[in-house]
Amino acid sequence: MYSLFAWRYFKAKKSTNAINIISWICIVAIIVGTTALILVLSVFNGFEGLVKSLYASFYPDLKISPSSGKILTISPEQLQQIRGIQGIKNFSLVVEEKAILQNGTNQTIVYLKGVDANYEKTTTVNKHIYSGNFNVGTNNHPLLVMGIGIEGALGIRAGSDVLPLTIYVPRKSNTEELNELENISSDTIHTAGSFMIQQDFDNKYVLTNLQFLKSAMRLDENQFSGVEIAVNNPAEADQIRERLDGIFGSTYKIQNRYQQNQNLYAIMNLERWIFYAVLCIILIVAAFNMVGALTMLVLEKQKDISVLNALGASKNFVLKVFLSEGLLLALIGGGIGMAIALALVILQQQFHLVALEGGSFLINYFPVELRITDFVLVAITVLAVSFLASLVPAIKASRQYFSLRSE
Template sequence: MYFLFAWRYFKAKKSTNAINIIAWVSISAIIIGTTALILVLSVFNGFEGLVKSLYSSFYTDIRISPASGKIMTITQEQINQLKGLNGIKNFSLSVEEKALVQNGESQSVVYLKGVDDNYRYITGVADNLLSGEYDIGTSDAPKLILGAGVEGALQMYSDQLSAPLKIYLPRKSNTEQINMLEDISNDTISSSGSFRIQQDFDNKYGITNIDFVKRSVKLGIDDYSFVEILVKDPSEADNIKKEIKKLFGDKYIVQNKYEQNRSLYSIMNAERWVIYGVLCLILVVAAFNMIGALTMLVLEKQKDI
């Protein structure tokens, strides 16, 4: 009954059309704003999930890196300690170095990532192959898996994947003077395939055998750039990270997936809050207009009360 009276007065002809216009504009703004808020946040959450899944194909749950410099020492005892930790499903040792790859007249600077056999089981690279096969070869006969962007920069095609490439790597040196003959390694390597994950990785990385990279840059047997870890339960990643930090000490940086991509996640969170804030501001303005329209309606009908 009360609703019928309210609706009768709301629809009744006013002394001015301004109240009617403001009321309907306010109602429309609230409906559209609320719908837009739900849709935009839903789409953004879906987009965020897609981006996270793409980055998860390359980054692992936990990564150990050197606190200073590019190379750290990981002893067999430390490897055994990792194997003994509960919650760790698998891990991979890797070495990363910038290299110049040449295919005929085409050249490209890549981040050459030397990995062991476990790497294919802790990342999604093998599941995102664009062409060829996942094969990193051996120390004496290495194979190279290129990002799709690097493959394009080198003007390589599917029928040329087996063509030998020239690769130049800086060797580890104890002197500040550079001797081009001694401090730069020059090898040939065959491409076994290419991957496509996300542009940041596709345009930068090439993956090959870790022993080949260590031999080329003259690293020691216990020298590595990263230890990349896959955990059994991602919700326990932070607890496992704390245990690893206790075992390894301050000479190593232990990061979870969020910390490895801090800038990406920070930007995405900031974008979400900006969108939420703008749409909420629209709803607040519409609500004030609605309150104003109702106030004017009450004042107009006060004589009937």
């Protein structure tokens, strides 16, 4: 019943044309606000998915690392227990340490990461090779696979260098005094290739043979920096982590992919909500228009309200009629806005209409991704703002008394 009155009031011709104009301005503002919210959230979804996929190329599903310090000791029995856990696809033993790479007068500090033969089965770094090939060599003939940022800093083309690079690696030491001859290992080494994943990795990491790096650092046979684990089903990662906790205890730190990148995910989520809050201002502007439109409509429908009162309509009935009118404007504007946003997102996914400028990205267009939760969130926001905006004129309409008797 309330919706019927609201619909008739909306489409009925008004005595003052300004009421129609303000009502449509209100609807247009809601359309713009709804479309903008859906589009921005979809772009954030697209970039979030892209970044997560890039980080997933380098970070494993699970990682075991020392709770303090850089080195952990893993016994053969513990490795055997890892192999016995159902759901683990593969795991790789790794060692990480800062090192210096030098090519003539060019030198740079890198994060040197020694990996074993299972590393290609644990991560997908080998699928992001930019030049050369993925080959870390052997203990006696090690090779380097580096990020393209390091390749540029050294002024080389990885995989095609004639002269070897010089590498300096700190050795394990029990003393705080630095002795260059005793505590620094230097060697010459060739490159096999370079990878391009994401700037955080491309400018930082260099991969090499695990046994070579352990020998250079003078680590014992059972000493490593961590164990990187790939699972068959990422949804079961937390369950597998609990089983690993039972094997290693509190002296080890076991993290899933989210925990390894917690700061990144927190920042992305914060940015998402900040933009959402800023764009809600458009809906607040629409709310001001709605207050004006409904207030003028109340004045327009004074006689109608008097007739309803004479027929026994309660104040609550009048209140609900004008609340329904406000929600009707929200439904029309919000529905059209969502339809426009849906069409634009689908067009961007299919035809890449909006390009990314600069040419330094992995993709040359804005990534977008539709999520049903975004539509639900925006719908709730539009209805909530419209309800609050309609409440004031609706209450005023229900509290006023109009008489049909002419003076």
